[in-house]
Amino acid sequence: MSIRVCARDNKTFRRLLEYYSDREKAARLFRKNGGKVVGELGCDVPDELIIAAGMFPYRIYAGECSHLIEADRYLEYSFDPVVRMQFEKLTDGTLNNEIDYLAISNSTDTLIRIYLYLKEIKRSEPEKPVPDLEFIDWLFTRRLIHQTRNEFTVRLFWEKLEEWSGRKITYKDFAEAASICNEDRVAIREIMKLRRAYKPRVTGSEALVIIGSAFYMDRREHAALTRQLYEDAKKWPEINGPRIFLTGSAQENTELYELIENEGAVIVGEDHDWGERFVNRDCNLGYSPVRAVVDQYMMREFSSKKAFVSQRVEALDREVEACGAEAVMFYMNAFEEAASWDMPSQRKSLAARGIKTRAFTKMSYPVSKNSALEPGLKTFIESLKG
Amino acid sequence: MNNDNKNNAEPVRAQKSLKATAVAGAYQKEWFAGLKARVEKGEDFGYLNADVPMEILRAMDIPFVVNQWWAAICAAKRMAPKYYGLLNEQGYRDDLCSYCATAFAESLDPDDKVSGPWGGLPDPTIAITRLTCDCQSKIFELFAKNHGSELYVMENTQPRRVPPNWWELAPDRWEELYDPDRLDFAVEELKALISFLEAKTGKMFDINKLIEVMNLINEQESWYKKTRDLIAETQPAPVTVVDTINAVMQAQWQRGTRWAADHAKSLYEEIKAFVDQKRSSVPNERLRLMWLGRGLWHDFAFYQNFEEKYGAVFMWSMYLAMGADAYIRNNVEADPLRALAARYIGMEDFLHMPPWNANWFLHEAKHNRIDGVVYMVPENCMQALEGSYFVKKTLEDAGIPVLIFKADPVDARKWNRETMTGLVEDFIETRIIMGGKK
Numbered sequence: 001m002s003i004r005v006c007a008r009d010n011k012t013f014r015r016l017l018e019y020y021s022d023r024e025k026a027a028r029l030f031r032k033n034g035g036k037v038v039g040e041l042g043c044d045v046p047d048e049l050i051i052a053a054g055m056f057p058y059r060i061y062a063g064e065c066s067h068l069i070e071a072d073r074y075l076e077y078s079f080d081p082v083v084r085m086q087f088e089k090l091t092d093g094t095l096n097n098e099i100d101y102l103a104i105s106n107s108t109d110t111l112i113r114i115y116l117y118l119k120e121i122k123r124s125e126p127e128k129p130v131p132d133l134e135f136i137d138w139l140f141t142r143r144l145i146h147q148t149r150n151e152f153t154v155r156l157f158w159e160k161l162e163e164w165s166g167r168k169i170t171y172k173d174f175a176e177a178a179s180i181c182n183e184d185r186v187a188i189r190e191i192m193k194l195r196r197a198y199k200p201r202v203t204g205s206e207a208l209v210i211i212g213s214a215f216y217m218d219r220r221e222h223a224a225l226t227r228q229l230y231e232d233a234k235k236w237p238e239i240n241g242p243r244i245f246l247t248g249s250a251q252e253n254t255e256l257y258e259l260i261e262n263e264g265a266v267i268v269g270e271d272h273d274w275g276e277r278f279v280n281r282d283c284n285l286g287y288s289p290v291r292a293v294v295d296q297y298m299m300r301e302f303s304s305k306k307a308f309v310s311q312r313v314e315a316l317d318r319e320v321e322a323c324g325a326e327a328v329m330f331y332m333n334a335f336e337e338a339a340s341w342d343m344p345s346q347r348k349s350l351a352a353r354g355i356k357t358r359a360f361t362k363m364s365y366p367v368s369k370n371s372a373l374e375p376g377l378k379t380f381i382e383s384l385k386g
Numbered sequence: 387m388n389n390d391n392k393n394n395a396e397p398v399r400a401q402k403s404l405k406a407t408a409v410a411g412a413y414q415k416e417w418f419a420g421l422k423a424r425v426e427k428g429e430d431f432g433y434l435n436a437d438v439p440m441e442i443l444r445a446m447d448i449p450f451v452v453n454q455w456w457a458a459i460c461a462a463k464r465m466a467p468k469y470y471g472l473l474n475e476q477g478y479r480d481d482l483c484s485y486c487a488t489a490f491a492e493s494l495d496p497d498d499k500v501s502g503p504w505g506g507l508p509d510p511t512i513a514i515t516r517l518t519c520d521c522q523s524k525i526f527e528l529f530a531k532n533h534g535s536e537l538y539v540m541e542n543t544q545p546r547r548v549p550p551n552w553w554e555l556a557p558d559r560w561e562e563l564y565d566p567d568r569l570d571f572a573v574e575e576l577k578a579l580i581s582f583l584e585a586k587t588g589k590m591f592d593i594n595k596l597i598e599v600m601n602l603i604n605e606q607e608s609w610y611k612k613t614r615d616l617i618a619e620t621q622p623a624p625v626t627v628v629d630t631i632n633a634v635m636q637a638q639w640q641r642g643t644r645w646a647a648d649h650a651k652s653l654y655e656e657i658k659a660f661v662d663q664k665r666s667s668v669p670n671e672r673l674r675l676m677w678l679g680r681g682l683w684h685d686f687a688f689y690q691n692f693e694e695k696y697g698a699v700f701m702w703s704m705y706l707a708m709g710a711d712a713y714i715r716n717n718v719e720a721d722p723l724r725a726l727a728a729r730y731i732g733m734e735d736f737l738h739m740p741p742w743n744a745n746w747f748l749h750e751a752k753h754n755r756i757d758g759v760v761y762m763v764p765e766n767c768m769q770a771l772e773g774s775y776f777v778k779k780t781l782e783d784a785g786i787p788v789l790i791f792k793a794d795p796v797d798a799r800k801w802n803r804e805t806m807t808g809l810v811e812d813f814i815e816t817r818i819i820m821g822g823k824k
């Protein structure tokens with residue numbers, strides 16, 4: 001399973017996979033043609049606005065980093081491994097060749113620290129190759145005062161983008177960008193139906209590629225390719241095997257998914273930001289632009305970092321039901337602790353609904369570093385087959 | 387060496403020399419008993435995280451307990467091993483957020499009313515926290531559920547503007563410290579909190595009462611300022627952190643009361659008398675040490691380990707110095723809510739954000755003629771990550787050596803006093819003494 005031959009042999013999927021694998025390709029071309037690239041750290045940076053400003057959004061990822069010299073120098077040990085690598089690339093000059101600016105969203109505590117540290121590095125060690133940065137100080141508590149505050153925050157980001165791009169963002173720019181992003185989300189949601197179907201035709205690994213390639217290519221092209229792929233994928237063979245929902249740390253690549261799917265299970269949904277959470281809510285063009293952006297990012301399905309336990313319990317129950325999963329796998333990287341507080345209540349609630357669970361906590365990064373993972377997965381998935 | 391404190395017989399207890407510490411200790415017991423009696427009679431009772439603007443509840447005369455104070459009491463009573471065991475039993479990890487999760491863990495204890503510290507925590511009807519880290523809201527919600535309390539949360543915003551030398555601007559020119567929109571928003575949040583409390587308790591919030599509370603706090607903290615300055619300028623130091631941390635922290639949780647202001651004055655007078663009598667805590671003082679990080683609640687005696695051998699005295703901790711520099715807001719009458727906003731939103735920034743924390747530590751280190759800094763960074767708290775690199779660099783660039791080590795302020799299970807002592811001794815010998823300063 002994982003990424004199957006039918007997918008690899010498909011021209012459209014191959015194109016998405018190309019962008020998913022060579023993540024700098026489109027951004028480099030964009031820059032070469034005189035455009036500006038905005039790196040996004042955190043999953044709540046409004047792509048719509050960056051695109052409306054005529055710039056290219058590029059999601060920062062950890063990838064494989066052979067050294068962590070800068071991260072070890074500046075970051076305390078309790079920064080999680082993924083953020084450590086992202087930070088390394090932001091401070092050792094690697095990303096300076098790829099991005100012009102950096103936008104960080106308040107999607108988790110860790111990123112607030114990263115923002116403060118980067119800002120301090122820029123101030124006290126200006127020779128370091130840290131790009132110009134802006135922080136998007138979202139508040140996720142759902143009350144009117146927080147919504148109003150978020151509108152202020154979005155306006156600040158809007159102005160910053162105008163400064164970076166050197167041009168005004170008009171209503172037309174915004175509406176056009178938001179429509180493209182909405183179209184893309186609609187296309188992704190459509191193809192994800194094939195993943196959630198009673199007999200799935202798209203695997204979790206394939207789904208990650210389809211979704212994740214959007215972060216590294218032109219959105220209009222992504223939407224078109226995804227729509228095209230939907231027609232092809234309808235004809236892909238059905239997948240059998242236990243249906244698993246994955247929750248916990250974000251998976252920036254397909255490594256974990258492939259391990260799970262190679263054991264004969266299929267990941268029919270996830271709630272992290274490199275998966276379906278990305279397409280959870282559209283930008284409502286019936287609202288004014290700032291309100292539309294606030295609505296979209298503030299009112300999406302609850303993230304594991306910025307929500308109460310009760311909200312996360314309900315969210316997981318809801319999502320598991322929506323995709324018809326029979327089991328939930330919790331997978332949490334070391335030092336990514338917040339979700340650990342949700343887990344016991346979530347497991348209890350899932351158990352009451354007859355959903356089996358298995359937790360892998362304090363995991364090392366990358367996935368391959370965890371030698372006990374494979375046998376653990378095998379036992380769990382076998383138990384589901386029985 | 388047994389690295390598990392809970393198996394040791396009775397650990398060495400710290401020697402405290404101040405009357406004010408004993409008085410505060412006795413007072414808090416009496417106060418807690420009074421609070422319990424009020425709660426038993428059916429009054430609303432708040433449980434607050436330390437960063438919540440407690441002044442509002444004080445002004446409304448709603449009894450409350452502060453989470454970090456209570457965690458320290460639990461740690462001092464050596465309850466942590468039992469509580470973390472309970473977390474484990476219920477499927478929670480027992481190695482996370484020890485400081486903030488102690489009270490939640492306690493709420494899992496069916497015997498709490500019998501064997502909990504001081505007869506256990508009465509059930510709060512209100513639990514309030516701020517979202518200054520990802521885990522806080524989750525832990526507080528779990529805690530609130532177990533106690534049947536209503537949960538209320540307040541947000542946290544990040545500064546865009548960071549003027550240096552916050553401690554100079556804080557008392558009078560606090561408008562200049564923050565982006566104005568942050569202050570506006572914090573005032574809105576205070577108003578929302580007040581509305582919630584009025585609806586919940588049926589009590590009216592009286593702005594005049596808040597002015598009174600704020601002025602009492604100014605009075606109390608001004609005594610800390612005098613005390614801090616006195617200790618800084620007296621060599622050998624009249625007292626150590628073992629004396630001051632508890633005396634100050636216990637009274638800080640009572641801030642806004644007449645008792646606390648008077649207690650702060652008595653603390654000053656007691657130390658002043660020591661100075662006048664030329665009494666010092668460690669007469670052979672040769673080295674002055676600064677303690678950065680939260681208090682080592684489960685092993686206060688550790689601080690005194692280096693006095694005899696090296697004449698090395700831990701004479702500075704943030705507890706007294708924050709009182710001196712971070713709390714005073716003059717001219718409260720003009721806009722009491724805004725003054726309060728300017729206090730509570732800054733605490734995190736002052737302590738946990740470079741360069742504000744680093745600059746202040748350096749300023750304090752110079753003022754206190756510090757020879758070396760021992761800096762405890764907790765392993766399992768994201769909020770306590772405060773740019774230790776920048777702090778260390780700022781201090782060391784100024785010629786003050788820094789030892790950073792990992793430890794936990796309340797979880798005694800991971801503490802190995804012998805190893806830690808060795809680490810600090812080595813630091814004193816190689817970095818401070820041989821480092822050429824003395």
Ligand code: SF4
Pocket residue numbers: 482483484485486487518519520521522525766767768769770
């Ligand atoms: S991360 Fe730190 S501040 Fe937050 S709940 Fe845990 S121990 Fe408390």
